[in-house]
Amino acid sequence: xxxxxxxxxxxxxxxxxxxxxxxxxxxxxxxxxxxxxxxxxxxxxxxxxxxxxxxxxxxxxxxxxxxxxxxxxxxxxxxxxxxxxxxxxxxxxxxxxxxxxxxxxxxxxxxxxxxxxxxxxxxxxxxxxxxxxxxxxxxxxxxxxxxxxxxxxxxxxxxxxxxxxxxxxxxxxxxxxxxxxxxxxxxxxxxxxxxxxxxxxxxxxxxxxxxxxxxxxxxxxxxxxxxxxxxxxxxxxxxxxxxxxxxxxxxxxxxxxxxxxxxxxxxxxxxxxxxxxxxxxxxxxxxxxxxxxxxxxxxxxxxxxxxxxxxxxxxxxxxxxxxxxxxxxxxxxxxxxxxxxxxxxxxxxxxxxxxxxxxxxxxxxxxxxxxx
Numbered sequence: 436x437x438x439x440x441x442x443x444x445x446x447x448x449x450x451x452x453x454x455x456x457x458x459x460x461x462x463x464x465x466x467x468x469x470x471x472x473x474x475x476x477x478x479x480x481x482x483x484x485x486x487x488x489x490x491x492x493x494x495x496x497x498x499x500x501x502x503x504x505x506x507x508x509x510x511x512x513x514x515x516x517x518x519x520x521x522x523x524x525x526x527x528x529x530x531x532x533x534x535x536x537x538x539x540x541x542x543x544x545x546x547x548x549x550x551x552x553x554x555x556x557x558x559x560x561x562x563x564x565x566x567x568x569x570x571x572x573x574x575x576x577x578x579x580x581x582x583x584x585x586x587x588x589x590x591x592x593x594x595x596x597x598x599x600x601x602x603x604x605x606x607x608x609x610x611x612x613x614x615x616x617x618x619x620x621x622x623x624x625x626x627x628x629x630x631x632x633x634x635x636x637x638x639x640x641x642x643x644x645x646x647x648x649x650x651x652x653x654x655x656x657x658x659x660x661x662x663x664x665x666x667x668x669x670x671x672x673x674x675x676x677x678x679x680x681x682x683x684x685x686x687x688x689x690x691x692x693x694x695x696x697x698x699x700x701x702x703x704x705x706x707x708x709x710x711x712x713x714x715x716x717x718x719x720x721x722x723x724x725x726x727x728x729x730x731x732x733x734x735x736x737x738x739x740x741x742x743x744x745x746x747x748x749x750x751x752x753x754x755x756x757x758x759x760x761x762x763x764x765x766x767x768x769x770x771x772x773x774x775x776x777x778x779x780x781x782x783x784x785x786x787x788x789x790x791x792x793x794x795x796x797x798x799x800x801x802x803x804x805x806x807x
Contacts, residue, residue, distance in 0.1 A: 516762030534558045583681035606687030608667040618645040623654035635721040663695045693728035718798035759793045
């Protein structure tokens with residue numbers, strides 16, 4: 436039987452001491468090469484996790500729950516669209532590599548596999564890996580960034596050690612109704628809604644937007660979600676500061692179509708606009724159009740689709756959209772086109788000016804031009 440060398444254990448301890456609280460496999464490989472070790476990286480990862488498990492349970496009070504379905508959704512985000520949001524200029528599936536001094540585009544994107552690879556420095560991986568490398572974030576924070584940027588709802592922060600025999604809690608509207616009976620808008624919320632977004636005050640009142648400041652002094656905007664009959668079915672909170680996370684949701688919140696109460700108000704033959712996210716919906720309403728919003732086409736369920744379909748058929752109306760001018764926006768439009776075709780609906784596309792990234796940007800610029 437092989438006898439373990441004590442010096443090997445000492446080397447492992449030294450390796451553990453040099454590892455940061457969160458590390459990538461590449462960082463670990465560099466340390467292994469530096470210490471001239473032959474043991475595979477996966478062995479050290481396993482031993483490191485076991486060695487740190489007790490300390491992690493003591494120090495980490497909260498953890499972010501990410502399901503396999505949510506992970507699959509994040510990994511399926513178009514990698515070129517994510518790269519553009521990270522500030523990379525993508526042309527013909529290539530860009531300058533941000534991981535070394537690159538003058539000739541050497542970072543290649545494989546659309547079929549949704550991956551990237553640099554043929555100079557050998558950096559490679561998927562969507563989450565790209566965010567981790569570019570923003571120097573650990574895995575969970577990279578997932579949170581992707582979710583915030585693409586309106587993907589992740590589970591809320593919860594205690595790491597949950598008591599046994601607990602059951603999943605449904606969203607409790609009674610807990611939040613009082614906030615929207617007499618909405619209050621603080622200074623940060625007013626600046627965001629009326630200063631930056633230039634929204635119509637009647638639209639803000641219709642949407643019953645509310646604001647609050649948490650214990651850390653972070654201002655938040657509360658966005659209520661109602662069903663077609665006006666019953667509260669969910670709440671989304673948007674961070675009005677530059678800190679993370681950008682969005683958060685209460686226990687039991689599930690994705691719904693935003694602004695469903697506008698459907699009964701649709702006149703015969705009047706177009707209904709669908710937007711990506713609540714912000715664009717507010718701008719569309721401020722422009723005088725009837726509009727609803729969705730976070731993602733993949734989150735639309737049959738009940739939501741049937742609600743829209745029955746309303747449009749009864750009102751003899753059509754569905755219209757201004758897709759965001761990026762790859763995720765284009766993908767959303769194509770997904771909605773397939774859904775509309777399968778449901779017997781007509782989705783009319785409208786194009787934004789070349790210098791506008793989304794409808795909110797177009798709305799603000801149009802107001803500025805009118806004032807001039």
